[in-house]
Amino acid sequence: MHRRELLKQSALAVAAFGLSRDIFATESRTLLYNNHDADIIKLSSNENPYGPSPKARKAMSEAVNSCNRYPWENTTLLREKISVPYQLAKENVIIGAGSSELLGLASVLAALKKGNIVAPDPTFRLWIPAAKKIGAPVKLVPLTEQKAVDLQRLKEAIDADTRMVYICNPNNPTGTVLAPNELETFIKDLAPSVIILLDEAYTEFEDTKSVAHLVNEYPNLIVAKTFSKIYGMAGARVGYALAHANTIQQLNNLQPWANAGAGGVSLAGAIASLEDTSFVAMCKKENAKARNLFYQALDGNGIPYIPSATSFVYFDTAKYPKDFKAVLEAKNIIGARSFEESSKWLRLSVGTIKEMEQVAAAIRL
Ligand SMILES: Cc1ncc(COP(=O)(O)O)c(C=O)c1O
Numbered sequence: 001m002h003r004r005e006l007l008k009q010s011a012l013a014v015a016a017f018g019l020s021r022d023i024f025a026t027e028s029r030t031l032l033y034n035n036h037d038a039d040i041i042k043l044s045s046n047e048n049p050y051g052p053s054p055k056a057r058k059a060m061s062e063a064v065n066s067c068n069r070y071p072w073e074n075t076t077l078l079r080e081k082i083s084v085p086y087q088l089a090k091e092n093v094i095i096g097a098g099s100s101e102l103l104g105l106a107s108v109l110a111a112l113k114k115g116n117i118v119a120p121d122p123t124f125r126l127w128i129p130a131a132k133k134i135g136a137p138v139k140l141v142p143l144t145e146q147k148a149v150d151l152q153r154l155k156e157a158i159d160a161d162t163r164m165v166y167i168c169n170p171n172n173p174t175g176t177v178l179a180p181n182e183l184e185t186f187i188k189d190l191a192p193s194v195i196i197l198l199d200e201a202y203t204e205f206e207d208t209k210s211v212a213h214l215v216n217e218y219p220n221l222i223v224a225k226t227f228s229k230i231y232g233m234a235g236a237r238v239g240y241a242l243a244h245a246n247t248i249q250q251l252n253n254l255q256p257w258a259n260a261g262a263g264g265v266s267l268a269g270a271i272a273s274l275e276d277t278s279f280v281a282m283c284k285k286e287n288a289k290a291r292n293l294f295y296q297a298l299d300g301n302g303i304p305y306i307p308s309a310t311s312f313v314y315f316d317t318a319k320y321p322k323d324f325k326a327v328l329e330a331k332n333i334i335g336a337r338s339f340e341e342s343s344k345w346l347r348l349s350v351g352t353i354k355e356m357e358q359v360a361a362a363i364r365l
Pocket of ligand 1: 098
């Protein structure tokens with residue numbers, strides 16, 4: 001396919017991601033088949049531009065040789081390893097094919113209880129269609145003026161029929177973080193019958209405090225995390241959730257085969273990546289530097305933005321005199337995406353320093 005056509009298709013697919021997963025799959029396939037087109041800079045899905053880690057790559061290559069066996073031992077080992085830093089047990093951990101599988105399971109669990117689900121808007125929405133299909137209406141609650149999750153308004157939206165509240169912390173697409181004490185108070189005050197699904201996909205980028213230590217105290221709390229972001233393994237599809245053992249059991253019951261979503265090669269990579277602490281430190285440092293570079297570029301063009309604790313930035317192009325997306329796409333940079341109707345706020349993933357220098361050059365007025 002001609003490169004210009006590929007770029008057009010990719011950009012269209014990225015724009016449509018909120019509407020259609022099929023189109024997104026097409027885009028991913030296209031990029032895979034055209035991997036030699038390295039001059040396209042893809043900043044759409046908050047993927048880690050450095051990963052997987054060297055240790056994970058080695059472990060995954062070796063694990064290919066054992067693909068004739070079911071990977072149960074590695075599933076158990078990974079669950080054990082994940083539980084340790086939180087002083088939990090493997091019974092508090094469920095593994096999924098990416099955390100999106102587990103977000104889906106949690107929302108199905110809530111929807112089966114017949115009632116509504118409350119979530120901020122905008123936020124990460126991949127789990128919403130499954131919940132709606134099962135019949136759970138999703139009540140969307142606007143963010144604060146500072147684009148942060150509004151705990152007070154979420155609380156007000158919860159009624160006797162609410163079965164789940166979803167919170168993404170830090171929030172995608174805005175990158176904001178909730179004050180730990182306010183979030184803990186919110187969890188404590190919630191009725192035990194309401195599941196609280198805490199999506200912590202990006203906590204590692206700025207050491208955002210996890211609430212996973214609370215799961216044994218609050219069986220309605222489910223904390224979802226992923227190897228797709230700081231660990232750079234989005235394509236390997238490994239995610240996990242931490243919850244009370246009884247809640248994990250309920251989630252396992254919704255999996256055709258408990259914890260079997262991630263394949264042996266991916267599990268080997270996930271285990272090794274947990275040990276590659278220097279790689280994680282490098283990703284954090286480089287992400288912060290590249291994000292700062294992007295902040296400077298936005299400042300230089302008078303574009304307001306929300307300081308982010310993640311690997312993406314949310315910014316307001318209302319006063320930017322050109323078509324921001326088009327300016328980037330003209331330089332083969334795709335991924336600036338809108339999450340609010342009738343708004344000029346966009347999200348762009350943070351790439352490498354070199355990539356963000358190219359972004360800075362492209363948007364310079
Ligand atoms: C907030 C949030 N949660 C979950 C996910 C899904 O990640 P995974 O690749 O683990 O399914 C993403 C991916 O972009 C995300 O941004």
